[in-house]
Amino acid sequence: MMGFVVVSAFIGLVMAYVLINERGSAYERARLTNAVETRMHGVQTAVAQSLNREWRNLLAVRDQLAVRRPEDLQLQLDALVGQGEVVSWAGYAQSDGTVVAASNGLLVGASVEARPWFQGGLKGMFAGDAHDALLLAQKLPQPADGTSLRFLDFAAPVRDADGSTIGVLALHLNLAWAQRLLDELARSMDLDIFVVGAHGSVVATSTGAQPETLDLPSFRMARSGASGSGVETWPDGHTYFTTTVPELAYADLPRFGWNMVGRIDGESAALPARAVSRDLLLRLLGFALILLLLTLLFIIAFIRPFAALARNAVEIAEGKDVYPLESHRTRELGMIGAALAHLQSAAHHHDHLEHGDHGNHGAHGDRRITDVPDETAPLPTRRTGGWR
Secondary structure: OOHHHHHHHHHHHHHHHHHHHHHHHHHHHHHHHHHHHHHHHHHHHHHHOOOOOHHHHHHHHHOOOOOOOOHHHHHHHHHHHHHOOEEEEEEEEEEOOOEEEHHHHHOOOOOOOOOHHHHHHHHOOOEEEEOOOOOOOOOOOOOOOOOOOOEEEEEEEEEEOOOOEEEEEEEEEEHHHHHHHHHHHHHOOOOOEEEEHHHHEEEEOOOOOOOOOOOOOOHHHHOOOOOEEEEEEEEOOEEEEEEEOOOOOOOOOOOOOEEEEEEEEHHHHHHHHHHHHHHHHHHHHHHHHHHHHHHEEEEHHHHHHHHHHHHHHHHHHOOOOOOOOOOOOOOOHHHHHHHHHHHHHHHHHHHHHHHHHHHHHOOOOOOOOOHHOOOOOOOOOOOOOOOO
């Protein structure tokens, strides 16, 4: 009985644990995938809003060119740059590529005709991917960490009353500012962010490591402009929940051609689920222990009295002079004990009759049955077995 209960309980608990653990793992996987997707959409929006703020400032200065000469925009261009933490340089170049106004007078008189931002600005609204500083490399303070000065470009065409392009207004965003923005977003969202540029290289990352191009499904999707989510094992040997999202189209903000990859460490993110799984296992083991104790009590309280009653029935059937076991633990035990007592009483009565018949046909066959001494055979010792 006990062995059957133990085996049944073990099989049942193992099946329950496996089922619940599998369901919990599937739920945790879906939850983490949804979490990294939701957080990266938040990163998309925050980055687009920050870039759009600088873009709107550029357009506001451009609108003033409709009523003012480029040479009169010096104060506005200086205000656009400020301390240089976000915008490193702002300037206006006329249609031949000559800079006629710029923040702090930098590059005034120089030709920027060959620069991509100028060529793109002549054609329309332009956003240029990260690049090293060239003309301004020796004119602006270098980063304190020893890295090279890098820019993101915004440029917009300036047109006259007839709609003809007469110049380009542009600004250089400090890539270090974009890096700080990513770091802040990564900390607040609790994930790692990688920005993949239009040419497939990693422009910036929040991990603090040197950006490198990785041959992973998420980065292959980023380079192809696709989006998707999955679970990947990275070169560091850790498993991450990753998602790839394209650059967000935001108002009239020109696009850099970026795609972003976000990841959440699967090991650390799964710790709460593992704690729940361990707690579930402990609860199931506790339930199994309670079940075994209840089974043991049931055996002692109900099964053993039936076993003792069965042995008592065998002794009575073998003709042993025992008193029927009495137990009132259950109604059935009492009924069986009373039935055994009735059967034993009937058997004793039958034995007395047989002895009387043998005496009438013996050597004193002329004696009457009433001449038998009036003696009553002693009853067996009363047994209770202790189960009442």
